[in-house]
Amino acid sequence: MNSGADKIVSSIISDAQSKADVIIQESEREAALILEEGEKEAVLEKEKILENAKKQSAMKYQQLISEAKMNSRRAELEAREKLIESAFKRAEEELKKIASTDDKEYKESLQKIIEEASIEIGGGELVLSLKVDDVAKVKDVIPSLEKSIEEKTGAKTTLKIGENINTIGGAVVKTKNGAIEVNNTIEARMLRFKKVLRSEVAKILFK
Numbered sequence: 001m002n003s004g005a006d007k008i009v010s011s012i013i014s015d016a017q018s019k020a021d022v023i024i025q026e027s028e029r030e031a032a033l034i035l036e037e038g039e040k041e042a043v044l045e046k047e048k049i050l051e052n053a054k055k056q057s058a059m060k061y062q063q064l065i066s067e068a069k070m071n072s073r074r075a076e077l078e079a080r081e082k083l084i085e086s087a088f089k090r091a092e093e094e095l096k097k098i099a100s101t102d103d104k105e106y107k108e109s110l111q112k113i114i115e116e117a118s119i120e121i122g123g124g125e126l127v128l129s130l131k132v133d134d135v136a137k138v139k140d141v142i143p144s145l146e147k148s149i150e151e152k153t154g155a156k157t158t159l160k161i162g163e164n165i166n167t168i169g170g171a172v173v174k175t176k177n178g179a180i181e182v183n184n185t186i187e188a189r190m191l192r193f194k195k196v197l198r199s200e201v202a203k204i205l206f207k
Helices: 003-099 104-121 132-139 142-153 186-205
Strands: 125-129 158-161 170-175 181-185
Touching (some): 003 186, 104 125, 104 132, 104 142, 104 170, 132 142, 142 158
Antiparallel strands (some): 125 170, 170 181
């Protein structure tokens, strides 16, 4: 190859090398920019993931605290309910003991219970149901009860002892034809007044 050809070839190679160097430099710059952007995105993504994790953690924490409070409240209410029921049970046992004796206060309460039920019905021909042991406790006062009921209702009243009932104490009073009945047994009265009594018992137990 002559010297002229050598120069042409050398010039072509030199130009190609220069272009190659430019392309490599541009590629390196682009790669660096891409890498930099990638690192920025990675940092942002990392921060986003951490922020979401913090939010999830905070939500889970609040959820656990809320559940713990609810469980604590439920346990407290259940414990109170057990105490209240226990108080009612003890009261029922005490009433059962009193009603099984000739206690003067119980006899007076029994008469009052019969009178209240009879007045609620409005007097008239009434049938009185008691437990076996209570019949003797009111038999002698029936005439005075009839008179008192008549005075308060304005209706001629008779009280006839009917069938015995299974109860702690108290009485069931009904009309002769059975159309109207008032259950004034101790159990029925406790059940009726339980809501009010429950509130009162709760005040005493948890004041």
